[in-house]
Amino acid sequence: MKPRSESKSQSESDGAITSLRVVDVRFPTSRQLDGSDAMNPDPDYSAAYVIVGTDRGDGLEGHGLTFTIGRGTEVVVAGINAIRPLLLGQPLAAFIEAPGAFVAQLTTGDSQLRWLGPEKGVMQLANAAVVNALWDLWAKIAGKPLWKLLADMSPAQIVELVDWRYLSDALTPDEARRSLDRLVPTRAAREAELREVGYPAYTTSVGWLGYPDDKIRRLCREALDAGFTRFKIKVGANRDDDVRRAALVRQEIGPDGVLMIDANQRWDVGPAIEWVTALAPSKPLWIEEPTSPDDILGHAAIARALEPLGIGVATGEMVSNRVVWKQLLAARAVSFCQLDFCRMAGVNEMVATLLLAARFGVPVCPHAGGVGLCEYVQHASMFDYVAVSAGLERRSIEYVDHLHEHFVDPCVIRSGCYQVPTAAGTGITMKRSSLEAYSHPGGSIWKEILAT
Amino acid sequence: MKPRSESKSQSESDGAITSLRVVDVRFPTSRQLDGSDAMNPDPDYSAAYVIVGTDRGDGLEGHGLTFTIGRGTEVVVAGINAIRPLLLGQPLAAFIEAPGAFVAQLTTGDSQLRWLGPEKGVMQLANAAVVNALWDLWAKIAGKPLWKLLADMSPAQIVELVDWRYLSDALTPDEARRSLDRLVPTRAAREAELREVGYPAYTTSVGWLGYPDDKIRRLCREALDAGFTRFKIKVGANRDDDVRRAALVRQEIGPDGVLMIDANQRWDVGPAIEWVTALAPSKPLWIEEPTSPDDILGHAAIARALEPLGIGVATGEMVSNRVVWKQLLAARAVSFCQLDFCRMAGVNEMVATLLLAARFGVPVCPHAGGVGLCEYVQHASMFDYVAVSAGLERRSIEYVDHLHEHFVDPCVIRSGCYQVPTAAGTGITMKRSSLEAYSHPGGSIWKEILAT
Numbered sequence: 079m080k081p082r083s084e085s086k087s088q089s090e091s092d093g094a095i096t097s098l099r100v101v102d103v104r105f106p107t108s109r110q111l112d113g114s115d116a117m118n119p120d121p122d123y124s125a126a127y128v129i130v131g132t133d134r135g136d137g138l139e140g141h142g143l144t145f146t147i148g149r150g151t152e153v154v155v156a157g158i159n160a161i162r163p164l165l166l167g168q169p170l171a172a173f174i175e176a177p178g179a180f181v182a183q184l185t186t187g188d189s190q191l192r193w194l195g196p197e198k199g200v201m202q203l204a205n206a207a208v209v210n211a212l213w214d215l216w217a218k219i220a221g222k223p224l225w226k227l228l229a230d231m232s233p234a235q236i237v238e239l240v241d242w243r244y245l246s247d248a249l250t251p252d253e254a255r256r257s258l259d260r261l262v263p264t265r266a267a268r269e270a271e272l273r274e275v276g277y278p279a280y281t282t283s284v285g286w287l288g289y290p291d292d293k294i295r296r297l298c299r300e301a302l303d304a305g306f307t308r309f310k311i312k313v314g315a316n317r318d319d320d321v322r323r324a325a326l327v328r329q330e331i332g333p334d335g336v337l338m339i340d341a342n343q344r345w346d347v348g349p350a351i352e353w354v355t356a357l358a359p360s361k362p363l364w365i366e367e368p369t370s371p372d373d374i375l376g377h378a379a380i381a382r383a384l385e386p387l388g389i390g391v392a393t394g395e396m397v398s399n400r401v402v403w404k405q406l407l408a409a410r411a412v413s414f415c416q417l418d419f420c421r422m423a424g425v426n427e428m429v430a431t432l433l434l435a436a437r438f439g440v441p442v443c444p445h446a447g448g449v450g451l452c453e454y455v456q457h458a459s460m461f462d463y464v465a466v467s468a469g470l471e472r473r474s475i476e477y478v479d480h481l482h483e484h485f486v487d488p489c490v491i492r493s494g495c496y497q498v499p500t501a502a503g504t505g506i507t508m509k510r511s512s513l514e515a516y517s518h519p520g521g522s523i524w525k526e527i528l529a530t
Numbered sequence: 531m532k533p534r535s536e537s538k539s540q541s542e543s544d545g546a547i548t549s550l551r552v553v554d555v556r557f558p559t560s561r562q563l564d565g566s567d568a569m570n571p572d573p574d575y576s577a578a579y580v581i582v583g584t585d586r587g588d589g590l591e592g593h594g595l596t597f598t599i600g601r602g603t604e605v606v607v608a609g610i611n612a613i614r615p616l617l618l619g620q621p622l623a624a625f626i627e628a629p630g631a632f633v634a635q636l637t638t639g640d641s642q643l644r645w646l647g648p649e650k651g652v653m654q655l656a657n658a659a660v661v662n663a664l665w666d667l668w669a670k671i672a673g674k675p676l677w678k679l680l681a682d683m684s685p686a687q688i689v690e691l692v693d694w695r696y697l698s699d700a701l702t703p704d705e706a707r708r709s710l711d712r713l714v715p716t717r718a719a720r721e722a723e724l725r726e727v728g729y730p731a732y733t734t735s736v737g738w739l740g741y742p743d744d745k746i747r748r749l750c751r752e753a754l755d756a757g758f759t760r761f762k763i764k765v766g767a768n769r770d771d772d773v774r775r776a777a778l779v780r781q782e783i784g785p786d787g788v789l790m791i792d793a794n795q796r797w798d799v800g801p802a803i804e805w806v807t808a809l810a811p812s813k814p815l816w817i818e819e820p821t822s823p824d825d826i827l828g829h830a831a832i833a834r835a836l837e838p839l840g841i842g843v844a845t846g847e848m849v850s851n852r853v854v855w856k857q858l859l860a861a862r863a864v865s866f867c868q869l870d871f872c873r874m875a876g877v878n879e880m881v882a883t884l885l886l887a888a889r890f891g892v893p894v895c896p897h898a899g900g901v902g903l904c905e906y907v908q909h910a911s912m913f914d915y916v917a918v919s920a921g922l923e924r925r926s927i928e929y930v931d932h933l934h935e936h937f938v939d940p941c942v943i944r945s946g947c948y949q950v951p952t953a954a955g956t957g958i959t960m961k962r963s964s965l966e967a968y969s970h971p972g973g974s975i976w977k978e979i980l981a982t
Binding site: 117118119120121122146147148149150152153154155156157160188189190191192193194195196197198199200201202203243244245246247343346347348349369370371372373374375376379396398399401402404405408409 | 569572573574598599600601602604605607608609612640641642643644645647648649650651652653654696698795798799800821822823824825826827828848850851853854856857860
């Protein structure tokens with residue numbers, strides 16, 4: 079990829095990476111029941127937060143985070159510290175001119191670090207924070223929001239973002255490029271539509287485990303009033319409760335509302351099929367994370383069993399890399415791809431997954447919530463619509479109304495739709511005051527909590 | 531599981547866990563080409579090494595390690611430090627009386643730490659070191675080598691070791707127990723046989739990448755003289771070299787010798803099939819790690835393509851947990867199960883994998899080499915033979931002649947067979963002098979290396 083602003087006094091790719099700072103930032107969300115589900119009863123929404131600096135002298139920094147839920151964030155910080163030496167001193171041009179090769183080298187090119195995954199777990203979370211910080215930097219230098227930076231690339235440039243290793247039995251670079259080529263003439267129309275209407279969202283804020291029925295009813299009504307038509311609730315702790323809660327939400331949202339249910343990996347294959355069958359009268363669109371995220375064949379078996387009931391299978395928030403996605407998609411194990419912006423190795427692997435999902439005709443409905451995920455994934459879906467899938471049918475982005483106040487450019491929802499981000503970068507830059515107050519364990523908020 | 535020595539003044543399960551120390555220990559093996567393969571050109575064989583202490587007053591400590599290859603060992607150390615608070619203060623009885631539940635609680639019971647995997651990557655490596663240290667402690671207290679401690683358990687006790695979550699579509703506890711029950715009457719005969727002959731080994735020391743042809747020939751002859759009949763070489767860097775080297779080894783070991791080849795994840799699915807087909811004239815028993823360890827369906831496709839050539843598919847050293855094993859076995863994606871003692875969550879998950887492999891009739895040939903893996907996995911295979919599979923056909927344990935001098939009770943090979951370990955524990959206790967000299971970066975060896 080050539081630098082595209084050589085006429086300026088300083089081009090996009092001038093300069094080198096000179097610093098990488100990490101902050102362990104944690105929000106004490108476990109004190110409410112917000113965010114509680116069948117497997118994660120008490121999350122403290124947290125992040126290993128990276129700030130990359132250069133010697134360009136323009137004051138721009140690349141910010142990136144990976145989402146965690148409290149304890150263990152310090153292990154991801156250690157992972158990022160292990161990656162730092164690979165990055166410091168690298169010319170920015172090495173990334174901007176060959177982003178796919180650069181990221182592959184960064185994330186799996188060090189054979190000693192690769193052993194710790196490969197491409198999964200703590201090191202993959204660490205890779206995500208670092209890679210996404212580089213993209214934030216690039217987008218800020220380019221003066222564009224991430225989705226627009228990506229959507230302005232040629233098909234050849236997009237294909238170059240991907241680490242193609244292990245994918246050729248499902249999709250080759252040439253096939254991907256031909257598919258992208260066909261959509262170039264209509265990109266502008268879809269971009270204009272997005273700018274006018276936004277991208278559909280669904281809300282997960284109505285049905286966390288532990289919410290009493292009347293709170294769920296109230297939240298459904300508030301969400302309907304705000305323009306939402308798609309609602310997700312948590313299930314998997316108690317079957318009778320789930321049947322009652324699902325019916326209650328269906329009653330509130332009416333026959334045309336969309337209901338989704340999420341078990342957060344609670345079941346074995348057989349019990350998943352039985353439990354979801356009991357919920358079928360409430361007509362859920364999908365069952366999310368019915369079982370272990372590693373169980374590709376298990377998801378396929380569940381998907382086959384639930385297809386006659388009109389219920390799809392969704393997963394993704396714990397899918398670590400493009401190789402697992404390739405299989406979930408090829409085996410028809412998922413009817414919805416819930417890619418995560420931090421679980422995989424950042425933007426590049428997100429693009430790989432969008433290309434694979436388009437290849438298999440599976441709609442992408444990214445995982446969001448937590449802290450920063452809404453800000454992140456809107457870029458994935460908007461880029462997907464403009465340049466990759468060109469589809470909106472059965473697609474929406476998760477939305478959870480949590481912690482947005484900590485971001486300089488928080489996502490904006492209007493009439494149940496994410497509005498197009500306009501600020502340069504990935505939108506993940508956190509307010510300095512929040513980073514300081516919630517840094518763990520030394521920030522003012524934690525000093526207070528830990529003292530009591 | 532009930533304590534079985536209540537008549538003694540102190541029972542096996544008295545006392546509580548009072549300390550957990552971690553050492554980052556690294557051997558500068560990258561200075562030779564020993565251990566080099568297509569994906570790991572310069573490993574420094576290393577370990578995050580755990581020492582668990584109690585208040586029993588008998589001076590016994592539990593030692594455990596997880597194998598790494600240099601940089602990033604400090605990230606695993608951070609992972610172990612994150613697990614420490616879950617362990618300190620726990621009564622030993624909680625582990626010994628319900629080992630399966632205890633380990634499941636330790637490794638995935640903390641929902642905040644679970645997010646970092648789940649059950650994969652750095653946290654799973656950390657879990658392995660900790661869990662295996664607990665087993666070392668138990669075996670030392672019981673005065674038995676690990677394989678014997680396990681082989682003396684009743685089928686019901688063995689079944690209790692396993693975290694059965696996500697397995698029931700392939701194997702239930704009842705099915706496993708019935709299968710174990712059938713072998714109880716003949717256990718003693720197999721144990722006697724093992725004590726006399728040992729367990730077959732194969733050697734990986736003859737054909738690391740980078741060895742010149744005449745060195746390979748010499749090493750083959752030395753290994754034949756030492757009683758080995760099974761040989762593995764590394765492939766995947768250059769096809770012509772591989773064809774020549776495989777033919778050369780076949781010539782040295784004769785038509786009755788067993789040849790295995792190992793690509794260390796070098797290929798995509800299609801290229802794997804083509805490359806291995808070119809090596810078919812040398813009649814390899816298996817191709818190991820032909821592609822990404824995450825690619826279950828890819829391994830299945832390769833296995834189907836190579837079956838007519840009489841070449842099996844093997845993998846395992848980077849398989850993170852029992853859920854992935856369940857699928858590799860059920861999908862006939864592997865003809866050999868190369869389970870790893872440190873990649874999964876320790877002894878308990880090793881037992882789960884042995885039960886699954888027996889269920890699907892797939893022989894187990896554990897991954898060894900590195901540092902300490904030979905010492906570890908001999909216990910898995912010997913327990914497997916006595917109590918789980920009762921088979922030796924097409925089974926052998928990898929052997930690499932590296933770094934054994936650092937262990938108090940190193941494994942013993944005679945006439946190409948692992949001899950039955952007799953010392954109490956898991957055999958992983960490292961000499962104090964080695965731990966000190968090779969600790970990174972403060973040990974004397976590293977001080978010297980880092981100064982130059």
